[in-house]
Amino acid sequence: MVFNSFDFAIFFSIFFLGYWLVFNRKTIWQNSFLLIACYVFYASADYRFLLFLLGVSTLNYWIGIQLVKSKWAKWFFRLGMLQGILSLFLFKYLDFFIQFLSKLIGAFGLHAEWSTLQLIAPVGISFFTFRMLSYLIDIRNEKTEPCRNPIVFFSYVAFFPSLLSGPIDKAQLLIPQLEKQRNFDYEMAVDGLRQFLWGLFKKVLVADGCVAFTNLYFDGFEDYGASTLLLGAVLYTFQIYADFSGYSDMAIGISKVMGLRITKNFDFPFFAQNIAEFWRRWHISLTSWLTEYVFTPLSIQFRDWGNNGLILAILVNFLLVGMWHGANWTFVLFGLLHGLYYIPLILTGKMNKRKKLSKDKRWPTAKELMNMSLTFILFMVSMILFKSPDLEAAWGYFTGIFDKSLLGMPAIPISRFMLIVVVAGIFVMLFVEWLQRKKDHGLVLSGVKNSFVRLAIYYGLVYLIIRYGSWDNNQFIYFQF
Amino acid sequence: MKKFLMKLFWLLPIMLFVVFVNWKQDPANLFRSEEYIGKIASITLSGKQATEVTNFDERNYLRKMISSLPVKPKTIVVGASRSLMIDQGMGGDSSLYNASLSGGSLEEILAAYYLFRQAEVKPERVIISVDPWLLNDHYDSDLWKELEPEYLSCLEMIGAKEYVYEPVNEWSSSVYWELISLSYFQESIQRFVRGDTKDIVSTEQQFNDGATKRCDGSYMYPIGYRGRSPEMVLRNAESEIAVKDVKGFEDFKVLSKKRKVIFQKLVSYMASEGADVVLLFTPYHPITYDYFKRTPRYQVVFQADTYFRKLGKELPGVRCSGSYDPEYYHFDNTNFYDGVHCDYEAVGLIMEQLVQEGKKP
Known part of the structure; x- marks a missing residue:
């Protein structure tokens, strides 16, 4: 269900x-x-x-x-x-x-x-x-x-x-x-419904919209050119975020309607400035669990070894993050890769530095945008491992991206219109979440005083979900874990 | 709490809008099914072709047609969409009636045969399009439920009483649930946007721009489908295999013992009634067939092939014709509409061979 x-x-x-x-x-x-x-x-x-x-x-x-x-x-x-x-x-x-x-x-x-x-x-x-x-x-x-x-x-x-x-x-x-x-609690219940609605948008419009494309591209990666594989990797990265954060938003929203507050699981991770910050914003309940029960005790244990001890603790921690997702070498390597991403941050002392995003600015600065893009690319590379059934397929997919056909047009074996809808959905999701980045979730409308405008936003969102969402009951990816 | 519940009432206009659009557009003709199939039937029963037909309840239509056929057919065709285009011009018999159904399963083959027998039609030749999924217990379709009474009666008729059961009325299967279905709403909106609301047209012409249900039960795809470029056909064939399960092969790991017994009893019964029973193998697109050959989980295709051929050899009055292998007919990409459906000319060639084989002593 x-x-x-x-x-x-x-x-x-x-x-x-x-x-x-x-x-x-x-x-x-x-x-x-x-x-x-x-x-x-x-x-x-x-x-x-x-x-x-x-x-x-x-x-x-x-x-x-x-x-x-x-x-x-x-x-x-x-x-x-x-x-x-x-x-x-x-x-x-x-x-x-x-x-x-x-x-x-x-x-x-x-x-x-x-x-x-x-x-x-x-x-x-x-x-x-x-x-x-x-x-x-x-x-x-x-x-x-x-x-x-x-x-x-x-x-x-x-x-x-x-x-x-x-x-x-x-x-x-x-x-x-x-x-x-x-x-x-009326206010809490209404806020819960809003959060549920935002999660539903991410799940049925963005995540499930991506599914048709990513399954095709990843299952038959040998048959596609570099630009298509790159498109597949980008779509899958957004798919997994929209799927999992969408589920979390819905779960938190339902809990609020029941008068209960549960753990926030995502904090707009695609706006992170580096991979350490990304993990403070992604699957927060798992990372904080592992930080508390694995990383902190280990780093205390290894503190005499300086940075080397810290690197070792991070590597063990992220191997566990990978293994938590399942018993497959792809997940092991996924975790290891993220552990390795941390090494430059540890060596430059940037691991725990928190940067506030564009304080009071409407748009991110060029540098912030570059950092976000770099973090996204690093995460996207690991997502190839996440989606592939084995290391051989992951390697095949990854190397397939580095080809001269990278400059060509991607192949779109199914409806182009569907792709347009999905890409538009991704842009809407990113735009709204950027505007709401200091709020609890994407649909906090405390700043919108006019009830007609609020109603128009709800109706617009519901219409988009009903009209363009996928209603084939696609399971949530994280159910398998 | 009251205030909260009142807020939820704002969802009511959306629900009503969905219901209204679904009812008004009704892209699958669910709520006006009787009226719609009545129109098609009145045209085809008068010996003409009904064109510009869109989704309609094929099962109910078949029931209506077989009970009122003006001429008793000597040759009947049963199966799924892969045999839907077989027409009177191909079968060497001007009384041929094609009772194939889109997405047809073993249950529907039995039901269709029972409908003929109920209408006192005793065919001289029965052509059964033997798709592998006839032996799949997990075939993902419940369309056959529409013909469940006929299916159960046929089981009794052919002596497979052990498989007869008490049918259950499922409240969840009512078409009126579609009024609140969101995927149906998307179809309704698409139909509205496309302006796809043409009425059925009666014509003498066999080939038309729109989809055509002909008076011999065969079906002709619309021109957009028939006129696909070879590149499009290839792309379509590729996308059909790039999914978890090729249509009809859902969780299909072994040939169902129960289905094998039922099928054997059915063809034996048909043969005992004096019919020349032909198990027709229609070819798959080369891409699809090659995929079946090299993928372990699709070896059931070849197991089904072996099973059907064994029946053709062992049972008196039953024979096989054709092959799943396109190479058998020297077919290539240009002989197909997609990964599983041959084009009209290719179906003609397949039937020509079948008729020739029938003439051999």
């Missing part, structure tokens, strides 16, 4: 009425109803793993309490970590390691033909596992208290707006909100 579907519209309408009009009198009713809705939502995505979700939630709930009251707390903590890491390893990485080890042993002339398990990974496993890992680590570090209300904890783990594709909310943010009774 994707957010941009008729099924979800029905599901959420029923949920909304029940949540605010029927079960709103007591917190326990509200949360119980929320929990049921979360499990219905998850079951609609993949009912086979509902029991798994329930099982790991129960285990982590129990471990969380043991961490503060049991004399075996250290061992309970290890059990919790083991469960989370083992689940991820088993479902996502085991086959990859089996294949890797078979090849490695084969390279030494030995024969090892191990069969893979080919297990199907539960939908959203990376997201809910990270949630529970951070919960246990934070209890151990005394940053948060264990949640003693099972309904609240289970709702936190299975919180449906962010269950399948994030953001990865920390317990300190969501659990206290769930423990209190929510009262309907």
Whole structure:
């Protein structure tokens, strides 16, 4: 059940009425109803793993309490970590390691033909596992208290707006909100709807519009010239941003309508001045998770090694970012590449420098524009790895761009009009987000006082979405992670 | 809360607009289906051709036509769009009726045959266009549901009772859901922008600028489709294989056992009724065929080929004609409209061979 579907519209309408009009009198009713809705939502995505979700939630709930009251707390903590890491390893990485080890042993002339398990990974496993890992680590570090209300904890783990594709909310943010009774907040709900609308625009018009082209170009890259491949890479970079940030906007918007604030996941990353700033603005909930639990402890550990220690910590951190996306060498290299991008910034001491964009200026300066373009190109190169099924295909695609046909016209095997719509959609998205870059999301209209103008903006956007959006229920890319 | 709900009412004009445009334009003639197919049927039943036809409910039309055919056909053609252009001029039989359906599946072949038998038509020759997806359990089409009662009755008739089930009325399949469909709205707007609202025209001419449904059940594509340049055909063939699943091959990994049993029972039954049953293989575009050959997951095409040919050899009264391989007919890019459909002349050559084979002792 994707957010941009008729099924979800029905599901959420029923949920909304029940949540605010029927079960709103007591917190326990509200949360119980929320929990049921979360499990219905998850079951609609993949009912086979509902029991798994329930099982790991129960285990982590129990471990969380043991961490503060049991004399075996250290061992309970290890059990919790083991469960989370083992689940991820088993479902996502085991086959990859089996294949890797078979090849490695084969390279030494030995024969090892191990069969893979080919297990199907539960939908959203990376997201809910990270949630529970951070919960246990934070209890151990005394940053948060264990949640003693099972309904609240289970709702936190299975919180449906962010269950399948994030953001990865920390317990300190969501659990206290769930423990209190929510009262309907008109301003917050309306803002949530606006954010949802903006996310929907990005998803159905930009991301899904790009899909037809990028699938064609990447699947048959051998048949296309350099300019076409470059166009494919550019479109895919915008596609993944529009898809994932669109989903995040919708998830945050839905949460606001429910009276809950969840983690901001994107902060207009294409306006970043360098790759370090880019990662502070892209998939914020994952990067801040890894910064807190991986990068910071590692950099403290390696601090005696100076810049070398910092580089090592960054490389490990980004290898994990890559691996988090899946068990494939393309993702490993994706992470490594981003780690390498950081080296010049570390050596020149620019890694943590924050530059404020064109303060009070309407347009970016030439230098800012150049920095943004360079950051975009670096990210786009890594996106070739992200989209390709294997390293060979990625290399083929990448080298295919450097050809004399780069100056030719790109091939457009499907409707040119569709491409025009997609490109126009990208421009609208970038233009609006540039104007709104200091705001919470692309459709904060606090500056527009005239209600007719506001209404015209809503109607215009809705019309564009309905008229030119893709309504074939394309899945969100990040569901697979 | 009240204020918020009131705000949501601003969405109502948009919803109403969508419903209005969908109803008014109705690009697939869903809401005026009976009236629309009634018009086509009255023209074709009078022996003329109906041109400028756009999307129409082919299944319902077929039901209407077969029950009222003025002449009982001796030759019938069943299958999907790849056999839709076979006409009376090609079959060596002026009574031929083509009951092929766009996107036709095994269920529809059974249903069409049952419709003929119900109308007391006992064909002397049945030409079945054997597309590989007839044996695909995951073929992504539910258009056949329109003919579900006939399909189930045919299963009983051919002795495949074990596969008969109690049909379920699905509320979600009502065409009126399309009133609020956003993809249907996009089609409606396109139709409005194109001014594509021509009415059906009755004509004696076999070839017309618009799409034509002929009185023998065959279908002639509009001139824009028939007149594609070789480059366009090639590009189209390439784009058709550059997708996750070529149309009809959705999740098609093995030949369905159930479908094999049903198909075998069907052709045996037809043969036992005295018909010359021809399993017709129509060729794919060279690009598509080559792609099938070199892609492991499309080996089902060749498994289906082997299976159908085995039936042709083993079952009395059943024979095979043609090939999926374009090389068999020496066809190249110029003999196709796209990656899966031969052009009209090519279909004529295929049928010429079929008729010649039928004359051999």
